[in-house]
Amino acid sequence: MMVLPFPAPPISVLAALDLLHGVHGREGGQAFPPSSVAELERPWEPASCTADLAEAIWSWCDDVVLWLNHxxxxxxxxxxxxxxxxxxxxxxxxxxLAVLRWEAEASAAPEQAEEWNRYAFPAFSDRMTDRLGESTCRTGRHQDWPARARYSSSYAT
Incomplete structure (x- = not known):
């Protein structure tokens, strides 16, 4: 096969996305209070999710990384x-990036895929490459953040 299919999100991630799409569709009619949206789990922001959903997101992202690298x-x-x-x-x-790609894959028209290919992925890749710099992480030897010690007392590590 020339290209591999994009990894499907786990069922729990799909359920959270479906709920959010339902809310998004009702926002104009104010059927769902906007303040309640902030309380919903958003798979693109795992910190907003339960531990179980967050782990499903991280597992999916592992598959997405393999797909992207391939x-x-x-x-x-x-x-x-x-x-x-x-x-x-x-x-x-x-x-x-994963949610945007999944939405592009599910779209009935090619515009979202074009935007993902033209903007979302290249911008992500450029930022990642720039931020990693000359680290050894890409060769399989993880390099900790050089400023970790400076911030370890302020933030959880």
Whole structure:
């Protein structure tokens, strides 16, 4: 096969997305109070989710990373490292990228896929490559954030 299919989200992620799509469709009619939307689990923001849903998102993102590295990465500098969960800048953006791609895959028209290919993925890839810099993570040797010690007392590590 020339191209591999995009990994489907787990059922729990699909259920959360379906609920949000239902809310999004009703927002104009105010059938759902906007303040309640903030209380819903949003798969593109795993911190808003229960531990079980967040783990399903992270597992899906593992599959998405494998897919991205197979389908879109040509140069080693562009690889999403296996230690991506250890990099908050990647872990924050990857669920967004995955949801956007899933929505593009489910679209009845090609515009969302074109936007994902033209804007979402290249912008993610450029930011990731820039932020990782010359780290050894892409070669399989995780390199901790150089400023970790400075911030370890302020933030959970």
């Amino acid at each position: 389908e879109y990465v040509w140069r080693p500098a562009q690889l999403i490292p296996a230690c991506w969960r250890e990099h908050p800048h990647i872990a924050r953006e990857l669920p967004v």
